[in-house]
Amino acid sequence: MSENAIRIGTRGSKLALAQTGTIARKLEEAGQRVEIVTVSTPGDRSTAPIAEIGVGVFTSALREALLNKQVDVAVHSYKDLPTAAEPGIALAAVPPREDPRDALIARDGLTLGELPPGSVVGTGSPRRMAQLRALGLGLDVVPIRGNIDTRIGKVTSGELDAVVLARAGLARVGRLDVITETLDPIQMLPAPAQGALAVETRVDDVDTEHLLQSIVDDEATRAAVAAERAMLAALEAGCSAPVGALAEVVEDLDSEGAVVERLSLRGVAATGVEGDSVRILRASAIAEMQEADSLGRSLAAELLDLGAGALLR
Ligand SMILES: NCc1[nH]cc(CCC(=O)O)c1CC(=O)O
Numbered sequence: 001m002s003e004n005a006i007r008i009g010t011r012g013s014k015l016a017l018a019q020t021g022t023i024a025r026k027l028e029e030a031g032q033r034v035e036i037v038t039v040s041t042p043g044d045r046s047t048a049p050i051a052e053i054g055v056g057v058f059t060s061a062l063r064e065a066l067l068n069k070q071v072d073v074a075v076h077s078y079k080d081l082p083t084a085a086e087p088g089i090a091l092a093a094v095p096p097r098e099d100p101r102d103a104l105i106a107r108d109g110l111t112l113g114e115l116p117p118g119s120v121v122g123t124g125s126p127r128r129m130a131q132l133r134a135l136g137l138g139l140d141v142v143p144i145r146g147n148i149d150t151r152i153g154k155v156t157s158g159e160l161d162a163v164v165l166a167r168a169g170l171a172r173v174g175r176l177d178v179i180t181e182t183l184d185p186i187q188m189l190p191a192p193a194q195g196a197l198a199v200e201t202r203v204d205d206v207d208t209e210h211l212l213q214s215i216v217d218d219e220a221t222r223a224a225v226a227a228e229r230a231m232l233a234a235l236e237a238g239c240s241a242p243v244g245a246l247a248e249v250v251e252d253l254d255s256e257g258a259v260v261e262r263l264s265l266r267g268v269a270a271t272g273v274e275g276d277s278v279r280i281l282r283a284s285a286i287a288e289m290q291e292a293d294s295l296g297r298s299l300a301a302e303l304l305d306l307g308a309g310a311l312l313r
Contacts, residue, residue, distance in 0.1 A: 005033040006208060009062050009071030012038040013147055018172040019197055020075045023095065026216050039065045056082045063089060066200060072208050074200045077169075078193035078225060083233035092209040093199040093217035094225060098168035100195035100246060102128065102188045104181040105155050106162035111181040115139060119161040122154055126242040128164050130270030131188045133278040152178050164188070168195035189244030189268045189282075192228035196221055220249050223292045227265045230296025235269060235303065237312050242270040247295070252286065262286050267299045269308035281306045 006027060010020035017036075024034045041061040056063075059081050062074040067088050078094070104112055115121070117138030123129055129141045142160070144151060148169055154160045155178075164183070170176050199216060201209040224247035237243045245267045252262040266284040283302045287295035300308075 005035040007035045007037050007071040008073045009037050009039050009065045015169050037071050076198045078196040078198040079191045090201050090203045090209050092201040092212040094222040095197050095216045096218040097221040098195040100190045101167050102183045103167040103179040105178045106180045109180050122160045122163045127244050130242040134280045185246050192232045192245040193225045196225050226292040227296040230293045231300045234297045234300030244268040265295050269303050
C-alpha cells in the first residue's frame with residue numbers, strides 16, 4: 001500500500017468515470033488513497049466514424065499519460081484496446097465482467113422480431129451492422145456515433161426506431177431501464193472483451209500492479225477475454241472489424257465423467273457491411289480453462305478455413 005494517493009487516469013465520459021469509480025472504490029475500501037485524473041482523447045474530440053480515426057483512439061492518450069507518469073493506473077473499456085501489447089505497460093487486473101451481451105433500445109418497447117421491415121436501426125459498429133443485416137428482417141441499419149445518452153436520445157426523439165448498445169455500458173451509467181430486449185448471442189455475438197475492463201500499470205511499478213491484481217483481478221474474466229482477444233488477433237482484425245466473440249465458463253464432463261469447468265468460445269466474422277449482401281461465418285469450440293489463448297487461435301483458424309480471411313480483407 002502506498003502512502004501517497006494512487007493517480008487513476010480515465011477518459012472523461014460518464015461511462016468511463018463510472019467504470020473508473022468502481023476501481024477507485026475497491027482501492028479505497030482496501031485503505032488506499034486515490035486521485036482520479038481525467039485525460040481527453042482524440043476519440044472524444046472527433047465526431048468522425050471510429051473506423052476512420054483508427055485503432056486505439058480512446059486508449060492511446062491514456063497509455064501515454066501512464067508512460068509519462070502523469071497517472072499511475074489507466075482504466076480502459078477492454079474492448080477498445082488494440083490487441084498488440086504496449087511496451088512498458090502491464091495488464092495489472094481484469095475485474096469481474098459485466099453482462100457482455102448487446103442490448104436493443106427500441107421505440108414502444110419493441111423487440112427485434114417485432115420491428116417492422118424498413119425500421120431504422122442505428123449503430124456505428126460494423127460487427128453489429130453485419131449481424132443485424134444477417135437476420136434478414138429488412139431492417140435499415142444506419143451508422144451513428146456519440147455517447148450513450150446521445151444514442152438513447154435518437155430513439156426517444158423519434159429520429160430512429162432503435163439503437164443497439166452494450167448492455168454493460170448501460171448498466172454502468174444506470175440506464176438498464178431503457179433496454180427493450182437483451183440480444184441472444186446466437187443472433188448477436190458481442191465484441192471481443194465487451195463488458196470487461198482492463199486496468200493497466202507501468203511495468204516498473206510492481207507495487208501498484210500487485211495491489212490492483214490482489215484487489216480487483218478476476219481469473220475467469222481474464223481467461224474468457226484472453227480467448228476472445230486471441231481469436232481477434234489471429235484473424236488480424238482490429239477493434240472496429242466485423243468480428244464478434246464470446247467465451248464463457250461452462251460445466252462439462254471429463255473423461256471419467258466428473259464435472260469440470262471448461263471454456264467455451266463462439267466466434268463470428270462478417271462482410272457486406274457497406275452493401276446490402278451479408279456473408280457471415282460462425283463457429284464454436286471448447287477447451288480447458290488454462291488453454292484460453294490456443295482456443296482463440298484455433299477458432300480463428302477454423303473461421304479462416306471457412307473463408308473468413310476473404311471476408312475481413
Ligand atoms: N466502443 C465504445 C464503447 N466502449 C465500451 C462500451 C460499453 C462498455 C463495454 O462494452 O465494456 C462502449 C459503448 C457501446 O459499445 O455501447
